[in-house]
Amino acid sequence: MTGLILVGHGNFASGMHSALRLLNGECEGLVSIDFQEGTSFEDLCEQLNKEIDKFENDKVIILTDLPGGSPFKAAALATFQYDHVKALTGINFPVLMEIALSKDYTEDIDQLIAQSIVNAREALMEIKLEA
Structure with missing residues (x-):
């Protein structure tokens, strides 16, 4: 199993965790700080460190x-x-979803992180409504 630890200012981590739980149910091995x-x-x-040690x-x-x-530092x-620890910063919800849903189906964590970054860039877009 690959563990995920969300860390952020204020309620960022628990908020992202809550949103993921709402859309996909509980994610095994996900902790928010x-x-x-x-x-x-x-x-x-x-x-x-206490969470990593678990x-x-x-x-x-x-x-x-x-x-x-x-949190970054x-x-x-x-x-x-x-x-055995990797870190990724500047995350958004699409990154969290992709990593959380894919983490237990890949052996290459570096590839998972790299692909998640590419996909996150593609998910970021301006909404324009044309009349």
Whole structure:
């Protein structure tokens, strides 16, 4: 099993988790961590590492909301600490859905991440209604 850990500011992670659950039911191996106001960076790192440790030797993908923030930095540190952890930042809902629905059917996590990035770019579009 590949573990997924969503991390983001405010209720970003739990909100994305909730939306995925609404559309697809519960996703095994998906954890969300909300980085709330008043939480220290050290506490965030500790909570993230605790969740990673639950997956033992399974592959883990950490998905964060935006580059440069504390969740991003905590994820980056985790990729240095754990050989079985990958991280992706700037995620959106199509990325989450694709990874969550495909993670247990692929052995090549790097390919899954790369394809998810391509598909996310294609999913981003302006809505124009023509009369």
